[in-house]
Amino acid sequence: MEGVISYTLSQKGNEQVRSVNALVGETNDGGLNDIRSRPVRPEHALAAIQSATDTAVQEGNIGAGTGTRCFGFKGGIGTASRLLPPKLGGYTVGVLVQTNFGGVLSIGGVPVGEELGRFYLKEQLDYSPDGSCMMVVATDAPLDARNLKRLAQRAMLGLARTGGIASNGSGDYVIAFSTAPGLRIPHRMERAALAQEVLHNDAVSPLFLAVIEATEEAIINSLFAAKTMEANGVRAEELPVEQVLEIMKKYGRLKH
Numbered sequence: 001m002e003g004v005i006s007y008t009l010s011q012k013g014n015e016q017v018r019s020v021n022a023l024v025g026e027t028n029d030g031g032l033n034d035i036r037s038r039p040v041r042p043e044h045a046l047a048a049i050q051s052a053t054d055t056a057v058q059e060g061n062i063g064a065g066t067g068t069r070c071f072g073f074k075g076g077i078g079t080a081s082r083l084l085p086p087k088l089g090g091y092t093v094g095v096l097v098q099t100n101f102g103g104v105l106s107i108g109g110v111p112v113g114e115e116l117g118r119f120y121l122k123e124q125l126d127y128s129p130d131g132s133c134m135m136v137v138a139t140d141a142p143l144d145a146r147n148l149k150r151l152a153q154r155a156m157l158g159l160a161r162t163g164g165i166a167s168n169g170s171g172d173y174v175i176a177f178s179t180a181p182g183l184r185i186p187h188r189m190e191r192a193a194l195a196q197e198v199l200h201n202d203a204v205s206p207l208f209l210a211v212i213e214a215t216e217e218a219i220i221n222s223l224f225a226a227k228t229m230e231a232n233g234v235r236a237e238e239l240p241v242e243q244v245l246e247i248m249k250k251y252g253r254l255k256h
Contacts (some may be wrong), residue, residue: 006011133170137151
């Protein structure tokens with residue numbers, strides 16, 4: 001389960017008013033996680049909110065990524081970001097993923113899953129491509145709801161670049177939001193028409209590329225950070241990073 005707690009800032013006179021907006025998504029990590037036991041209680045959710053910080057995001061077997069599996073290996077939490085150059089607005093796009101899906105793993109165009117012999121539809125492999133991937137996209141670009149939706153759609157292209165297939169039982173979801181101060185809504189109506197500065201359609205393509213790249217990298221990061229885990233009689237092996245690096249060298253994507 002992946003939760004997003006966002007804050008809406010509005011202006012009430014000289015005072016900023018903050019409201020809490022909670023959005024929760026779910027993925028099925030049954031197997032490593034005994035999901036039917038319903039161990040998470042309200043106090044756990046409150047403790048997570050109270051301990052939240054703005055420090056670097058931990059990756060791998062952490063939080064909602066503890067019980068996840070990806071491409072037949074141990075999945076987890078991954079994150080990445082892109083910063084546009086000043087002439088393109090200087091905006092940042094950040095992506096956090098909880099990887100719990102399948103397909104044929106590809107890294108930088110290299111068929112890593114095939115090389116490792118671990119991929120969907122391989123007769124000898126017994127794993128499901130289902131499970132779902134939660135992706136959270138944040139940007140400081142002033143995007144309205146329509147262009148945030150378009151940005152979220154491009155995150156799925158990043159998932160596809162890693163070899164994900166969005167299988168029948170995999171509910172892959174993207175949540176996108178903007179932190180741009182110009183989108184804040186005044187607490188009190190001073191006039192009927194609300195003036196907001198939003199990015200023009202012609203300026204959003206660089207953000208689309210940024211979210212595709214960041215999503216792809218975040219997914220790969222989750223695999224590189226995750227560690228082998230065994231629980232409830234199920235074992236998920238970590239991605240053999242050294243083997244992967246050798247494969248990348250073989251295809252000329254890394255220097256020897």
